[in-house]
Amino acid sequence: MLETIISSTTGESFTLTNALLVIVSSILLGLVISLVYMKTNKKSGYNSGFSTTLIMLPVIISIIILLVGNNVARAFSLAGAFSIIRFRSAPGDPKDISYIFFTLAVGLTCGMGYIGYAFIFTTILCAVMIILDITKYAMPKNKTMQLKITIPEDLNYEGVFEDILSRYTDSWNIEKVKTRDFGALFELSYIIQMKPESNQKQFIDDLRCKNGNLNITLTLSGFEEKVYN
Known part of the structure; x- marks a missing residue:
């Protein structure tokens, strides 16, 4: 049936509807995180490419989790494939790195099927980011x-x-x-x-x-x- 994708290696199955739900949820949550990032960095400046990356990362991670499932061999294969990628970009701002881990956590949570929890902690952390930006927490007076x-x-x-x-x-x-x-x-x-x-x-x-x-x-x-x- 079209709604069921069967893994020929393990016999494990998941529905196409669930997969699409995970992907759409990841996109929406990534978009929310990206908007919060742009909002909280409006005055200090933000990188437009990084804003797009924050939308894509949760989707990519959730898809990887869906594909790996409980298959250990497949997990090692993906780890080997990603190990050949070299990141040449300069180290980012600590705040940007926190957004990277934020999106990774959202992607993992959605990929594992805990979409409700992903929405909950995305809402909480985005609210925290906005509050810290409004209160100018730890911001120096002089630039x-x-x-x-x-x-x-x-x-x-x-x-x-x-x-x-x-x-x-x-x-x-x-x-x-x-x-x-x-x-x-x-x-x-x-x-x-x-x-x-x-x-x-x-x-x-x-x-x-x-x-x-x-x-x-x-x-x-x-x-x-x-x-x-």
Whole structure:
């Protein structure tokens, strides 16, 4: 019958209706988790590809659990197949990693048939994520920013910007110094914590008076490839 898929190896069967229910439930729960991720990361920035991944992961995991069932040989075969996959992406934010484990748990729960429990703990954890975001739990008052200052080669940069940085920032640290344009220019890279009351335009204007009106770049550190709403 079309509604019954028979495993030729073990004789174990499951209905097509149940399989579709598991898959649809996984998609819905993954979509909910993805929406919560985008909501809680709207201000700090989020990766659009990662949002899609959060929808796909529960479905993939639930399908794997459905296919493996209680077949030990099949489980070892899948483990061997996945062991050849190499993940080359850089380590993510700890918050993003928690969402990965969240979706994995949802996929496992749906794949094992505990769809009701999957909806329950998805609702609870999503509510916790939203509450933590609204209350700004453990969020620093000041954002880390990256400052790049271009200076001419004849300017001794050691100590020349310290008074301005001390006036406008809570903390600062020089990260990198490199030459540009065949040594005609130097580029200084700082990691800074701007004071909440500091005026960024006035900060940049004061720096321009010191570097001869060359290029100055001030960006949020670590969020160059994220989406902002």
